[in-house]
Amino acid sequence: MAAYARSLRxxxxxxxxxxxxxxxxxxxxxxxxxxxxxxYCILADADQADGTA
Incomplete structure (x- = not known):
């Protein structure tokens, strides 16, 4: 679900x-x-994991 949310964003x-x-x-x-x-939490966690926050 997180990967799909990131791709949509x-x-x-x-x-x-x-x-x-x-x-x-x-x-x-x-x-x-x-x-x-x-x-928003899913996208924030994904950004922190990628180091783009």
């Missing part, structure tokens, strides 16, 4: 649009969409 999709396209694939909330805040 690289293509210029705004974060609310990314949240609408993502679906949680496992766990208690399987099949639901993540919140916008969760998407």
């Amino acid at each position: 690289a293509n210029g999709v705004p974060v609310p649009g990314i949240a609408r396209k993502l679906v949680i694939t496992s766990g208690k909330n399987k099949g639901q969409r993540p919140s916008i805040a969760t998407v």
Whole structure:
């Protein structure tokens, strides 16, 4: 999910649009969409891991 979110962001999709396209694939909330805040956290963690923050 994080890789897809990063690719959407690289293509210029705004974060609310990314949240609408993502679906949680496992766990208690399987099949639901993540919140916008969760998407921001996913992208921030990915940026820190890549060293681009």
